[in-house]
Amino acid sequence: MNALPFSRRRALQSLACGFGQIALAGMASRSAEAAPAPLAPKPAGHKARAKRIIFLFMQGGVSHVDSFDHKPKLLAEDGRMLDFADLRSLAKSGKSPQQRVMKPLWNFAQHGQSGLWASDLFPETCMHMDKLCLIRSMHTEGIAHGPATLFLHTGTTTFVRPSMGAWISYGLGSENENLPAFVTISPSLGNGGPRNYGNAFLPPVFQGTAIGRAGVPAASATIGNLHSPRTPAEARRQFDLLRELNAEQLLQKPGDSELEAVISSYELAWRMQGSAPGVLGMEGESPETLALYGIGEKATDNFGRQCLLARRLCESGVRFVQVNYGDNTNNPAWDQHSNIKKHGDHALAVDRPVAGLLADLEQRGLLEDTIVWWGGEFGRTPYAEKNGTGRDHNPAGFSLWLAGGGFKAGTAYGETDEWGHHAVVNKVHMHDLHATLLHALGLDHEALTFRYAGRPFRLTDVYGRVVHDLFA
């Protein structure tokens, strides 16, 4: 059953020198396909449409009825007290009190050639409407942030499972031996924290590498311990000493591939120390590019830097880059339980950088094989929370968009009900989105498995279906 996984596992864990040689390890296990190797990703049954993903995570939950899901009924019925099956009340008490319909605070209009409806909450993003593949029928698990955020990243609200980026690095490896395959920029410590980019039971080489963290300016975000505190000459001299000491020690223990792997890990670290800071910096970016992302302007500087860094990492071969717009609190960023107007401040901070990223990826020809995924862990209710000025969480129906990577541009898929409360037509569950994104990368979500604790596991558990209609 578990024939010889041990040697393979050990080989992968100890020989894969890290960021770097994941790809090699992946190839090694593929070439051993003949033997049933649990680590070997199953061969993709189809051609990949995309090579990488940039996930722009809008932590806290953007209100879809104020942004991408146009519901005229909310304007017509604004202020009425009506029966809605409020999920939080139902989970807690099995009952749901009447709720006050609340109209969107932003005006909706049609955009681009496609004529898709969206509000003026994200004016600059809307200028790229013809590039977007809107999904308006998302639904997911988890009513509170913690469970829903974990579900978004790992496909479960409760259990400790690998995050999607870890699965993708496991399936595809990295294209650059000096960089990790999975990077998350400025992640939050809250709502699952490291579990959202963790490898769980997958070998540690597949865990996400955090660059910076929420609350720390993106300008100072970097990979841990990348910078030597010594002068280049001193660092060189010291590293040469280590090389000599290790070479001498290795002579006494010939034929130990694990010790050799440690030595290569030092060589790789040394190379990274030389090359990675270049990728993480902004060198060589023209003033026009910086302006495109809103870098240098107060409102957009921070998220602009994160988006530009995402593009640079993608160019350097990183497979999955998550860009986080959030914070470490229990009511993160977009979580407007009151004063939904505050969505405007957040939109201001992300809109230009997001639009800039889309334009930049397109002008560099990267959008074809890069998927940009924009969205939160859930949406918000069409009615006011506790009859106040904000909206509560809504996992039953919400919107997000994908761009590039072979998805249909300038289209909208699926519908919520007339209020925007529940997804009803062509529903797409978060499991389905996971399956679809893996499919776009050439991975079969039912075949990308890892044997652990006596059984194979996958990102989508026993669920998920590929939404083929989303592909061009």
Add this chain to the structure above:
Amino acid sequence: MTLRSFTFAFFLAPLVVSGAEPATDFFEKKVRPLLVERCMECHSAEAKVKGGLRLDWREGWAKGGDSGPAIVPGNPEKSLLIEAVHYGNKDLQMPPKQRLSPQETDILKTWVEMGAPDPRTEAKEVKKQTGLSLTEGRKFWSYAPVQKPALPEVRAKDWPRSNLDHFLLARMEAAGVQPAPDAPLLPLVRRLYLNLVGLPPTQEQTEAFLKEAAQNRQAALARLTDVLLASPQFGETWGRHWLDVARFAESSGGGRTLLFKDAWRYRDYVIAAFNSDTPFPQFVREQVAGDLLPAATPADRRRHLAATAFLALGPTNYEEQDKQQLRFDVIDEQIETVGRAFLGQTLGCARCHDHKFDPVSQKDYYALAGVFASTRTLFNYTDNVARWITTPLPEEGPREAELKLHEERLAALRKQIDAAQTEATNAAKLVSSPTTKPGMPVAAAELQGIVLDDLEAKVVGVWKKSTFVRSFIGAGYLSDDNSGKGEKTITFTPTIPKAGRYEVRLAYTHADGRATNVRVNILHADGEDTVFVDQTQPPPLEGRFISLGKFRFEQDGAGYVLISNENTRGFVTVDALQLLEEGAPSNQRSEPANSKPDTLAKNKVKELEAAFKKLSKEGPVRDLTMAVADDDKILDAQLRIRGVERQRGETVPRGFLQVTFPQAPAALPPDSSGRVEMADWIASGENPLTARVQVNRVWNWLFGTGLVSTIDNFGTTGEKPTHPELLDYLAGRFMEEGGSWKTLIREIVLSRAWQQTAASPSATDPENRLFAHANRRRLDAEQIRDSILSVSGGLDRQLGGSNIAGAGDIDANNSSAQNIEYNYVYADFRRSVYTPAFRNKRLELFEVFDFGNINQTMGQRNSSTVAPQALFLLNHPFLLEQSKLAAEAALKTPASIQERIRAAYHQVLGRPPSPKETAICQRFVAGASAPEAEVWAQLYQMLFASLDFRYID
């Protein structure tokens, strides 16, 4: 029945009666293709059987799935299938992806009205994978009784030093493999120290040992082993191993992480259990059922209670909104942990279905679930963010008397407060004037702190402006006019200039006709609170405000105060909101003296409250621990179909895994959860799994791999033992010796096999499954950190106690405690077993060196070689600082360069340098331009980074 369906029924019924053929015809032509095309992808034996429903034969829909029969022949109104395809019920819409066309829906409806004629009376078999039967299972090696094997014969009779050597040597001889020679003493003494106490020997310790070993090698090793087993560092090191098994952590992680402030008591319990060599059966009993055990002394009781935190330390998602689901998730985690930790079983699989490989049925799972469902782990099932149970701990003699006295005093005072409170409420009702303190209007700007007038609030519904009561702030106040109840709210959204705690005060005007229960919600950085304000009472502060409490807000964070007129009777008024930062200077907050009876009564309450606060602060504080308890209700659990909490099946009597019992065991007592019996079952000599699993753990911790290489999985999907007789021999010995860890460890480290020299993997046995040499093992995260600190002289050897800075003052169930975790600065240099073990923010060294995950039982850690480890050793401040300390200490003694190099090698690597190594280091020192201390710091650092430090030979 609608007219239309009636018509159909009337029209079609004769067809059914007059002959089967037309009806079958209808099925064949219309219904079957439709079912095949739209339904059977998910509801047939050949594909999936979602929700337990099969539509590929008659019995399938007649019996139905989880929700019951899908079709009631002749009655579409009562047929779930018809309800589902009509998409009327949001929770039941089929097919889920694309709704059927109206024509298709009509076909199904017609068919049901016809009586659902269905010729498909033969079922295709569902290919269902099932685990071993109980009889087969009991024959599988791990479920079969432990045997008492005879010592095998060996040819090299002088090689074995202990019985276990016979088993290993016999296999080596059979395979034609020679055992490796005895390890040289220098690496062996380092190996022994690191394995038993987790620290390298000092040069003095090494030399003393060498001297003794020159007389008698084996006697010296035996003596040193006894010394190390008796040292308190043994418990710190081996306790740490068990803490991995117990997935020990000091915060919940997961969604909203909460701080396990008292979890250190469990950690100390485990360390003490190893140091005192608590017999394993007792160790199990204390952790699984400590709260239920008789205790001879308060100290025993304290120990027993602290041990039960084992059941409560999981990565629980306390924020889960469906609390029954949460309760069930906790039970699942407990079953999974008990299964892995004690029995090497993956029982979680059986939550949803019979185990597909192992002889564990879903009933077994729910038998165990009943035991934990009868156990209370959560404080209640109503809190928005749930919490665990903290239990007060008893003390000895005079200390206990002092505590009791103090608690009685507090209780008496509390009684007085309650009485005074009642009096104050009554007195207030007697005050007749509606405008007791008709203060004059005041401008918002004249008040302190952040003040928002009602004009600045978001108003929902029609509120009436008023200036009638003159004590208002700014431009009058608002009233709901006692109308439109439930439709009106006012929301203040203050901008918070600086993160911190603020007193939030609401201004209103009072009168007799006002509402007594005005709901105010405050959303702050730690969640949401609800306060009810009685507006018939005068505002107690300055005649204008009432304090809603003190709350923490983030700078520019989400925060609001929402006033609603829902469920109120009488007028609701809102005037303004004031936020006063805690600790900010105040000069206007004194209240005018007032001698009216209501004020007097209130002052008395305040005085008593102050006295209460003072007394609790000054008096002795009772220790608390995380613990579980038996629930008030002892209940057998209902099976959950497919593991879905709300889909209940049959009730399963509480019990344990059937495969481990040759005969059916006695029923569990009706008046206790059954955890005592569970512990006894786990630790019983009859249980085939427990001792095997534990001796294999010890073998793994000492050899680097187990006899069974899947340490936490002794099921059929795990690996088989390389030496089954040896495993049984050790398991038998362990039980004979009463479950003594120390006896087992001593026997192993004094064996010849353990003392073999380390070698690189051989081509013929790359995994060293014959144990024909010692495995070269890398230092784990704690060994790296503790060894470096030990060399640098920075190690703080304080034993036990809480080690989370700032945790002493907080309410652990307060979610703001999570900021202690998020902002934690790891500044202590105590042994790593005491390093705060947060789930969301780990010490970086731990994360980098494969100790980032403490969410589940981990009998064996990951072992990776990755570039971030190299970067850490090259550039992390910890390495730089400790290397500098080591260098500075070395430079205090005058010595030559060679002597210093020699000393550094002994300190860091436990051996002298070779001439070549001395030359390399000499060249490095001589060629340096940096200051001497810096050069030596660089040298020490590179020794810490070198292979020989990172590996144990």
